Amino acid sequence: LRFNCLCSRLSSMELLHQAIVLRVPTDYSFGYLFLDQKFGTIKVFTLKKNRMRMLTRGALVSYLPIARNIGYAAENIEILATPQSWVTHNIIFLHHLIELIDFFIPDHSDAEEIFILMLCLYRSIDDELLDISFFKKFFLCKFFMMIGIYPEPRTLDDKQLLAFLGVQTTQILELQKYVFIEKKMIQWLRECILLHPHADRLKTMIMEPWC
Numbered sequence: 001l002r003f004n005c006l007c008s009r010l011s012s013m014e015l016l017h018q019a020i021v022l023r024v025p026t027d028y029s030f031g032y033l034f035l036d037q038k039f040g041t042i043k044v045f046t047l048k049k050n051r052m053r054m055l056t057r058g059a060l061v062s063y064l065p066i067a068r069n070i071g072y073a074a075e076n077i078e079i080l081a082t083p084q085s086w087v088t089h090n091i092i093f094l095h096h097l098i099e100l101i102d103f104f105i106p107d108h109s110d111a112e113e114i115f116i117l118m119l120c121l122y123r124s125i126d127d128e129l130l131d132i133s134f135f136k137k138f139f140l141c142k143f144f145m146m147i148g149i150y151p152e153p154r155t156l157d158d159k160q161l162l163a164f165l166g167v168q169t170t171q172i173l174e175l176q177k178y179v180f181i182e183k184k185m186i187q188w189l190r191e192c193i194l195l196h197p198h199a200d201r202l203k204t205m206i207m208e209p210w211c
Contacts, residue, residue, distance in 0.1 A: 016076065019044075020118055021059045022098050031071060034061075035101060035118065040111040043071030058083045058094050060122055081122040086132050093136055094121075096204040100140070103196055104147055113146050137185040141165050144192040151191045157184060 022041065023033035031045035032055065044065070055061065060081040066073040087094050101118075105111050120139065125132065144150045145165045153159045161184050193199050 015064055016062050017065055018060065018062050018080065018115075020115070021055045021057055021061060022102055024055060024057055032074075033102065034072075034074075035105070035111060035115060036065070037112060037115045039065070039072075040109040041101070041105050041107050043107075044074045045071060046074050046077065055079070056082070057098060058087075058121070060119075083121045084124050086125045086127065086135075087121045089132075097140070097143075099202060099204055100143065100193075103198070103202060104144075104149060114143065117142060117146060134182055137182060137189070138165070140189055141185050141192075144189070149192060149195055150188070151195070158188075161185070161188060 017036055017038060019034035019036040021032060022035055023029070025031055031043050034042055034044045036042050042065075044063075045068075055077070059079050061077055061079055063077040064075040066075060082088075083094055101114070105114065117139075125135065141161075142165055145162065151158075153162055161181070164181060193202060193204060196202070
């Protein structure tokens with residue numbers, strides 16, 4: 001009996017997923033929207049027997065997804081982390097990043113690379129070594145490059161920017177002082193967002209938190 005219980009627990013652990021909470025229930029919408037590490041963006045609701053305190057947007061959670069007709073039921077939900085202070089210091093950055101994921105990543109699409117990129121939000125950054133404002137622009141540009149939605153490079157500057165976005169995050173410490181790269185990133189981000197057919201609906205276009 002103990003062996004069977006142990007096997008059951010191990011099996012459940014193997015089936016656990018990690019996800020980032022993108023949307024929470026409101027008076028107008030039911031359930032949550034998760035960015036799941038394997039399933040991409042999915043609708044999730046909690047079973048009555050597993051009711052817990054409201055999850056917050058941006059929280060990193062582990063849970064057991066159970067397929068249902070209207071989405072996924074979530075069992076064994078556990079909050080693993082919340083975004084670091086460099087992310088929440090200007091909360092608009094997080095809200096607009098979530099909006100971009102919601103708009104640009106189709107439901108149930110393979111978003112494993114994006115999920116790995118998003119895990120940066122839960123790691124601390126030494127603001128004495130890295131310009132946080134510069135890194136946020138780099139992070140957003142990296143997002144668009146990884147989902148493959150960006151304008152075709154027309155100039156040498158465009159090609160150099162794409163090459164720059166391909167570097168590891170640790171390498172930008174040496175490059176962050178180049179002002180022309182930062183200006184180019186701002187322009188490039190706007191062009192990326194305008195590629196969405198409903199770009200005018202994005203709050204990000206109005207507030208532009210990277211400017």
